[in-house]
Amino acid sequence: MAILKIARMGHPVLLRQADPVADPGAPEIRRLVADMMETMEDAPGVGLAAPQVFQPLRIFVFRVPGDRTATDPTDSPIGNSVLINPELELIGDDRVLGWEGCLSIPGMRAAVPRARAVRYRGVDCDGNVVTRTVSGFHARVVQHEYDHLDGILYTMRVNDFGLFGFNEELDKAAQGAGR
Numbered sequence: 236m237a238i239l240k241i242a243r244m245g246h247p248v249l250l251r252q253a254d255p256v257a258d259p260g261a262p263e264i265r266r267l268v269a270d271m272m273e274t275m276e277d278a279p280g281v282g283l284a285a286p287q288v289f290q291p292l293r294i295f296v297f298r299v300p301g302d303r304t305a306t307d308p309t310d311s312p313i314g315n316s317v318l319i320n321p322e323l324e325l326i327g328d329d330r331v332l333g334w335e336g337c338l339s340i341p342g343m344r345a346a347v348p349r350a351r352a353v354r355y356r357g358v359d360c361d362g363n364v365v366t367r368t369v370s371g372f373h374a375r376v377v378q379h380e381y382d383h384l385d386g387i388l389y390t391m392r393v394n395d396f397g398l399f400g401f402n403e404e405l406d407k408a409a410q411g412a413g414r
């Protein structure tokens with residue numbers, strides 16, 4: 236396995252439509268998925284899409300740690316997961332703001348509006364079909380990663396740039412507000 240180099244915002248690979256994977260069980264795809272999971276854990280991050288490692292393919296890996304879902308009873312934690320050739324359906328019209336960062340935009344975060352719940356479907360490297368209906372942080376992570384496959388970064392979803400900044404400054408501001 237290997238830690239992969241991550242493309243940063245500004246690189247064209249992050250702005251293109253990714254291609255479907257012809258054979259999700261192919262050895263090179265299995266290797267890519269394993270390397271993406273290792274890279275995500277190393278970063279550390281909760282999601283990584285193939286275009287972020289310079290592979291314009293419709294694949295992303297993600298995880299939802301239990302401590303991220305503790306505040307939302309409808310949320311569901313999940314260990315390292317992969318979706319290949321995913322389909323995503325947003326449920327309902329309500330959008331909720333939540334903080335997001337991206338390994339391709341290091342050191343920054345923003346409050347991004349996302350659907351509260353989504354239904355998704357994809358396959359893993361063994362050809363198993365994965366279908367889930369999820370909400371909360373799980374739904375947010377999947378929407379963020381799915382966007383990468385269509386060349387969309389979270390910055391393109393921000394509607395209040397007063398809620399976009401460097402982690403260090405936002406942390407300081409949040410501490411200040413708490414005093």
Ligand code: NI
Pocket residue numbers: 336337338339379380383
């Ligand atoms: Ni990202």
